Amino acid sequence: MMDPMAESHELLPLLDRASDRLLATVDGLADAAFTEPSGLPGWSRAHVVAHLALNGEALAAALAAVAVGQEVPMYRSQEARDEDIAELAGHEPTQVRTRLRTAVRGYAGALSLLADGAGTTVIHRTPGSSRRFTADETVAMRLAETEIHHADLAAGYSRDDWDDAFARHLVTRLAGQQAVACVLRATDTGDEWTIAGGEGPVVSGSVADLGWWLTGRGGQERLTVSSGPMPTIGKW
Numbered sequence: 001m002m003d004p005m006a007e008s009h010e011l012l013p014l015l016d017r018a019s020d021r022l023l024a025t026v027d028g029l030a031d032a033a034f035t036e037p038s039g040l041p042g043w044s045r046a047h048v049v050a051h052l053a054l055n056g057e058a059l060a061a062a063l064a065a066v067a068v069g070q071e072v073p074m075y076r077s078q079e080a081r082d083e084d085i086a087e088l089a090g091h092e093p094t095q096v097r098t099r100l101r102t103a104v105r106g107y108a109g110a111l112s113l114l115a116d117g118a119g120t121t122v123i124h125r126t127p128g129s130s131r132r133f134t135a136d137e138t139v140a141m142r143l144a145e146t147e148i149h150h151a152d153l154a155a156g157y158s159r160d161d162w163d164d165a166f167a168r169h170l171v172t173r174l175a176g177q178q179a180v181a182c183v184l185r186a187t188d189t190g191d192e193w194t195i196a197g198g199e200g201p202v203v204s205g206s207v208a209d210l211g212w213w214l215t216g217r218g219g220q221e222r223l224t225v226s227s228g229p230m231p232t233i234g235k236w
Contacts, residue, residue: 004119004120004134004136004137004140005119005120005136007136007139007140008119008136008137008138008139008140011139011140011143011169012139014143014163014165014166014169015139015142015143015146016108017163018143018146018147018150018163018166019104019108019146021150021157021161022052022100022104022146022150022157023100023101023104025150025153025155025156025157026049026097026100026153027097028155029045029093029155031092031093031094033045033155034046034049034093034096037154038152038153038154039151039152039153039154039217040152043152044089045153045154045155046089046090046093046096047085047086047089048149048152048153049089049096049097049100049153050084050085050086050088050089050096050099051085051149052100052103052145052146052149053088053096053099053100053102053103054081054084054085054088054099054103055103055142055145056100056103056104056106056107056142057099057102057103057106057107058074058075058081059074059107059110059138059141059142060103060106060107060109060110061074061110062074062123062135062138063107063110063111063113063114063123063135063138064110064113066114066118066121066123066135067110067113067114067115067118071123071124072123073123073124073125073126073127073129074123074124074125074126075125075126076126076127077126077127078126081126107138107142111138111139114135118135119134119135119136120134120135120136121134121135122134123135123138140169140173143166143169144170144173144236147162147166147170148170148215148236151212152217159208159209159211159212159219160208162208162211164188164189164207164208167206167207167208167210167211168186168189168191168207170211170214170215171184171186171191171193171207171210171211171214172193174211174214174215174236175193175195175214177234178195178196178214178233178234179195179196179234180195180196180200180231180232180233181195181196181197181198181199181200182195182196182198182200182201182202182203182231183195183198183200183201183202183203184202184203184204184210185202185203185204186204186205186206186207186210187204187205187206188206188207189207191207200231201225201226201227201228201231202225202226203223203224203225203226203230203231204223204224204225204226205222205223205224206222209222209223210223213233214233214236215235215236216233216234216235216236217236
């Protein structure tokens with residue numbers, strides 16, 4: 001497994017490009033499109049953009065606290081996080097767009113404030129939660145949020161538009177969280193991932209399709225399995 005600090009430096013250019021593409025899509029959405037359904041059940045496009053904005057704000061606040069030697073959880077609670085998304089999604093599209101753009105800048109600015117060694121500082125998702133991560137790991141987290149939810153907007157950007165480098169990173173990350181024995185084979189890049197010893201079927205497809213499937217969003221119709229049914233995987 002790559003060192004989180006080295007990984008964050010490697011992923012930063014991908015995050016910058018992903019953020020620019022996301023902002024271009026959101027800026028190009030007509031106001032009426034914000035209330036239309038996204039690819040996520042129960043969420044409009046406004047909900048997805050609101051989530052991306054608030055995710056960026058939360059990570060920026062946590063990193064800003066780390067930079068001054070303090071500890072701030074990412075969210076006050078899961079309930080507060082959900083309520084804030086619903087509240088922002090109900091605002092005018094101009095405000096939602098502005099919050100997203102400000103959050104993208106805010107996260108980048110907060111990350112740049114971290115002193116050497118501060119990247120290993122632990123951040124909790126909510127107060128006292130067992131879900132925690134280091135400051136360095138937020139780059140990979142934010143990149144995944146940006147690319148996956150950009151595709152969730154169902155606004156002309158899909159997994160087919162992902163950089164191969166991101167898709168490979170995503171599959172590597174999510175494959176490591178699975179417990180079902182199988183082998184994943186990317187037919188376009190030649191990469192392979194062995195899960196739980198690999199004593200199971202080979203699932204083949206493009207690296208982006210494998211990544212999309214591993215998020216729990218389906219897409220198995222674009223994959224093939226060497227034998228038996230498609231393995232059951234956990235959601236992202």
